[in-house]
Amino acid sequence: MPDADSAKELKDYHFDIPAKNEPFFLKGSNALDWGMQNRLSRIFNPQSGRAVMLAVDHGYFQGPTTGLERIDVNIVPLSPYADALMLTRGVLRSCIPSTFKNAIVLRGDGGPSILKEDLSNHELGLAIDDAIRLNAAALAIQVFIGGDHETQTVHNLTRAVNLGNQYGLLTLGVTAVGKALTRDAKYLRLACRICAEMGAQIVKTYYCAEDFETVTASCPVPVVMAGGKKLPELDALKMAYNAVIQGAAGVDMGRNIFQAEAPIAMIRALRKVVHELMAPEQAYDFYQTLRNEKKEVVAR
Numbered sequence: 001m002p003d004a005d006s007a008k009e010l011k012d013y014h015f016d017i018p019a020k021n022e023p024f025f026l027k028g029s030n031a032l033d034w035g036m037q038n039r040l041s042r043i044f045n046p047q048s049g050r051a052v053m054l055a056v057d058h059g060y061f062q063g064p065t066t067g068l069e070r071i072d073v074n075i076v077p078l079s080p081y082a083d084a085l086m087l088t089r090g091v092l093r094s095c096i097p098s099t100f101k102n103a104i105v106l107r108g109d110g111g112p113s114i115l116k117e118d119l120s121n122h123e124l125g126l127a128i129d130d131a132i133r134l135n136a137a138a139l140a141i142q143v144f145i146g147g148d149h150e151t152q153t154v155h156n157l158t159r160a161v162n163l164g165n166q167y168g169l170l171t172l173g174v175t176a177v178g179k180a181l182t183r184d185a186k187y188l189r190l191a192c193r194i195c196a197e198m199g200a201q202i203v204k205t206y207y208c209a210e211d212f213e214t215v216t217a218s219c220p221v222p223v224v225m226a227g228g229k230k231l232p233e234l235d236a237l238k239m240a241y242n243a244v245i246q247g248a249a250g251v252d253m254g255r256n257i258f259q260a261e262a263p264i265a266m267i268r269a270l271r272k273v274v275h276e277l278m279a280p281e282q283a284y285d286f287y288q289t290l291r292n293e294k295k296e297v298v299a300r
């Protein structure tokens, strides 16, 4: 029979080492539950505090857009370099191997196609139990601030937040910019802040050349920068660099990666910028070297 008192003498309780009680590494996320913080840590690298997300959800309203004709051919080889893949459940189930290890951010809403004049008429369409079944880290919901369906899309966001909060899934609020809306800091501050106030734990928004730091500063949760239309590779790297220097917690880019001349080289160069704060010119040299080598070696 073990002697409890003598066993105690053999144990080491490390009385000289205070228990750790460190703040979580992402802003605005300290009060979140363990599961949400764990999911944030799958998207955002705890060492750099930032993420390179690859958005390939365009088909939900655009169909097989350029570069996404064959997800299995064009996107699966890129996926190891993405901290998170942002996509629809249809493409996830049909095209992405279940051995994919990084985070999944699932498009949770949709409705109008590119054929409609007004793209803002989105409805929440993803059941939370299906998102859990797919092991998603987050749901992505688009809000159209100032659009015809502003209230409806904000309501989509709050419903997703309510559902996500029940099970520890994150909600990524995506600020859409309609044709009639100016993509300036004043508008983006408004849209991002509304997403965060409504409970989104991450916000995705566009870069603006002036005062982008006021957009990130006034958003109390991490902001990731959307890519937008295809730019020359160096310009896209500069935009990503400027965004992270001005407070973005990373990027969630699509066309500027998968429409690049060498997509794997591009996402690897972006990782240098986002995670290592490599100067964009140097990252572009890295891109060109990889592109010229024409061998796209898997390495992080």
Ligand code: R5P
Pocket: 055, 056, 057, 058, 142, 174, 176, 226, 227, 228, 229, 252, 253, 254, 255, 256
């Ligand atoms: C936003 O509207 C959607 O998530 C897009 O499909 C995605 O963000 C577009 O990415 P990018 O503008 O970088 O191609």
